[in-house]
Amino acid sequence: xxxxxxxxxxxxxxxxxxxxxxxxxxxxxxxxxxxxxxxxxxxxxxxxxxxxxxxxxxxxxxxxxxxxxxxxxxxxxxxxxxxxxxxxxxxxxxxxxxxxxxxxxxxxxxxxxxxxxxxxxxxxxxxxxxxxxxxxxxxxxxxxxxxxxxxxxxxxxxxxxxxxxxxxxxxxxxxxxxxxxxxxxxxxxxxxxxxxxxxxxxx
Ligand SMILES: Nc1ncnc2c1ncn2[C@@H]1O[C@H](COP(=O)(O)OP(=O)(O)O)[C@@H](O)[C@H]1O
Ligand SMILES: [Mg+2]
Numbered sequence: 341x342x343x344x345x346x347x348x349x350x351x352x353x354x355x356x357x358x359x360x361x362x363x364x365x366x367x368x369x370x371x372x373x374x375x376x377x378x379x380x381x382x383x384x385x386x387x388x389x390x391x392x393x394x395x396x397x398x399x400x401x402x403x404x405x406x407x408x409x410x411x412x413x414x415x416x417x418x419x420x421x422x423x424x425x426x427x428x429x430x431x432x433x434x435x436x437x438x439x440x441x442x443x444x445x446x447x448x449x450x451x452x453x454x455x456x457x458x459x460x461x462x463x464x465x466x467x468x469x470x471x472x473x474x475x476x477x478x479x480x481x482x483x484x485x486x487x488x489x490x491x492x493x494x495x496x497x498x499x500x501x502x503x504x505x506x507x508x509x510x511x512x513x514x515x516x517x518x519x520x521x522x523x524x525x526x527x528x529x530x531x532x533x534x535x536x537x538x539x540x541x542x543x
Contacts, residue, residue: 341427343368343434344492344539345456347484348466349476351440354497356383357529358466358520359437363391365534368433371397373425373455374446376439377406383437390529397428410445420446422458436461442483453487462492462539467508469498469519474507481512492539493517 344362348355363370370387384396401420403412413420428434436459438444444452456463463484467477477494484491494508495518505516517537523529 341434341461343427343436343461344464345436345438345459345461346464346466347438347452347456347480348441349468349473349480351444353441353466353468354520355437355466356386357523357526358464358495358497358518359383359435360387360390360526360529361518361520361532361535362435362464363387363394364529365536366433366435366538367393368435369395369397369428369430370435370437371428372399372437372439374401374403374409374420374439375399376403376409376412378402378404380406386526390526395430395432397430397434400424408444409439410447413447420450422446422450422454425455425458427459427461434461442480453483453489456484456489457487462490464492464517464539465494465514467494467496469496469501469504471504473501473504474511477508478511481508481514493537495520495535498522 346359372383405412405415438452442453467473491514494516497520500519518535
């Protein structure tokens with residue numbers, strides 16, 4: 341299995357947009373294992389709109405409330421267990437998009453970080469490019485590293501900021517492997533060049 345697990349420093353930080361960019365760049369499949377707030381729209385539909393040829397695998401959990409998965413699941417009367425998650429089989433690269441950030445709970449014991457360990461894919465951390473990103477990126481990377489998660493790289497979203505990029509690389513030792521500028525919206529991806537970077541195993 342070749343692919344990445346895309347997490348972020350926050351919700352609404354650009355995970356879906358960056359995931360769609362990776363899907364387009366690598367002709368990859370897409371999988372959103374846990375989707376909360378389904379009435380507000382599905383991340384999978386955003387990816388489908390800008391990558392119509394991509395195979396989109398069904399979510400393991402579609403939850404109603406626009407809340408953390410642990411709470412949204414409990415409101416739906418559903419229990420989430422790590423054993424419920426199995427990587428979809430595919431011969432193409434796979435881009436998996438998490439919900440929220442690294443320490444978002446799935447249930448009363450497990451976090452998104454535990455799902456990353458369970459699935460065993462290298463992680464891409466999406467971070468904002470601007471003010472605040474050094475703190476949020478380093479906190480997220482520290483939490484990932486102490487759990488033994490392999491981090492392939494950081495992708496920054498928003499107006500490029502070389503100072504922040506260099507600070508994150510210097511203090512974390514993790515490379516910033518991509519920079520998605522401010523686009524007009526997801527459809528801007530269709531005019532944006534592919535990301536040349538490939539993590540191990542993706543050629
Ligand atoms: N680089 C960017 N250019 C333009 N819009 C962006 C960019 N990054 C994120 N956005 C916008 O911010 C919002 C949240 O992004 P999204 O990818 O859905 O975040 P997440 O998946 O982390 O919740 C969306 O409306 C998205 O289009
Ligand atoms: Mg998303």
